[in-house]
Amino acid sequence: MENRFSAGDIVQHFKREMLSEEERRSQKYLYEIVGTATHSETGDPMMVYRPLYGDGGMYVRPLEMFLSEVDHEKYPDVKQHFRFEKLASVPLNIVVEAVDMASLEGVMYLDIEKPEIVAVPEDYSLYDVAELEELEKKIGAGYGSRYFRLPEQHDVNDQRIMKNFAEALPDGPAKDDVCSSIGGRGTVRRFRDSLERCGLKQEWEAYRQEAYIQIARDWCEKNGIRYTE
Numbered sequence: 001m002e003n004r005f006s007a008g009d010i011v012q013h014f015k016r017e018m019l020s021e022e023e024r025r026s027q028k029y030l031y032e033i034v035g036t037a038t039h040s041e042t043g044d045p046m047m048v049y050r051p052l053y054g055d056g057g058m059y060v061r062p063l064e065m066f067l068s069e070v071d072h073e074k075y076p077d078v079k080q081h082f083r084f085e086k087l088a089s090v091p092l093n094i095v096v097e098a099v100d101m102a103s104l105e106g107v108m109y110l111d112i113e114k115p116e117i118v119a120v121p122e123d124y125s126l127y128d129v130a131e132l133e134e135l136e137k138k139i140g141a142g143y144g145s146r147y148f149r150l151p152e153q154h155d156v157n158d159q160r161i162m163k164n165f166a167e168a169l170p171d172g173p174a175k176d177d178v179c180s181s182i183g184g185r186g187t188v189r190r191f192r193d194s195l196e197r198c199g200l201k202q203e204w205e206a207y208r209q210e211a212y213i214q215i216a217r218d219w220c221e222k223n224g225i226r227y228t229e
Contacts (some may be wrong), residue, residue, distance in 0.1 A: 002061060003047075009033040010052070010087045010226065014070045014080040017145055024224035027052040030087065034058060054090040088112040092227045095216035096209075098150040103158075106148040109139055112225060118147065148223050151215060161211045162191055174198040186208055 008034070017027035034048040037060065049068040050058050068083050090112055098117050099110050106121040118139070124132055139147045163181050169175035175203060177198055181190035195201045220227045 003036060004067065004086075004088065005033045005047075007033055007035045011049075011084045013081075013084055013143075014075070014078050014082075016224070017078055017080060019224075021222070025221055029053075031084070036063060056226075075115055079142055083198060087226055089226045089228050090115045090220065092213065092216055092220070092229045095150065095219060095227065096212050099156055099212045099215050099219075102151055102153045102156045107152070109147045110225075111147055113146050117150065132145045148225065151219050155219075156212070156215060158208075159187060161208055162187070163206045164211070168207075169200075174200065 001170070009031060013029040013031070014210045016024070019028060022206060025123065030052040031049045032052060034050055037046045037048050038044070039046055045063040046060045048058060048060050049066075050056065066084055070078050070080055070083055072078065090110065093129050094115055094117065095110065096185075098110065101108065101117075104119075105123070106119050109118045109120070110116075111118050118135065119186040120132065120136060120139070121127060143149075159182065166175065166182060178194045178200065181194040195204050217227070219225075
């Protein structure tokens with residue numbers, strides 16, 4: 001059986017699927033591949049690996065067992081195909097892009113295998129219905145293992161970010177102007193006008209971008225998704 005892992009790879013055991021949302025924030029059932037070894041008595045190939053939780057010691061398991069498929073008769077609800085699978089590392093900018101697009105209609109998912117954003121529109125009338133239904137089936141089958149629902153508009157809450165930005169400004173006329181623009185209908189237009197008057201447009205864009213990055217980090221950690229910046 002061909003070894004599909006390399007030293008340094010981070011892999012997840014299929015039981016990670018069974019963890020609660022809170023437990024998935026930990027590193028339980030995540031392991032680092034150390035390498036392969038040969039059993040001195042039997043000559044059998046062994047996998048050497050280290051848990052990313054607990055005592056941090058090293059363990060060995062027969063390579064064939066390590067690479068084996070999940071017993072789906074015993075665990076019919078598990079979606080992961082193999083006992084251990086490489087944990088994807090997602091570029092954080094992909095999640096940040098989704099955060100920036102959160103106000104669009106429809107639901108967005110992250111496909112961590114590609115990785116890419118997959119959008120399912122609310123209105124099917126402008127799309128191929130059969131293709132969208134097939135996509136929804138695929139997402140349903142891999143939800144929580146391959147596909148993860150990305151932050152939506154209420155998760156991002158731009159108005160809260162505006163308020164935090166305004167309150168962080170130094171005391172003075174500019175802060176008063178920006179703070180007074182927030183609240184009620186027309187907030188976005190008034191806020192933008194205030195930024196223009198006070199010369200704070202660049203500062204706001206940098207602040208909002210950092211806020212989006214933090215939302216993306218929090219989302220990844222909440223879903224147990226590794227990311228690279």
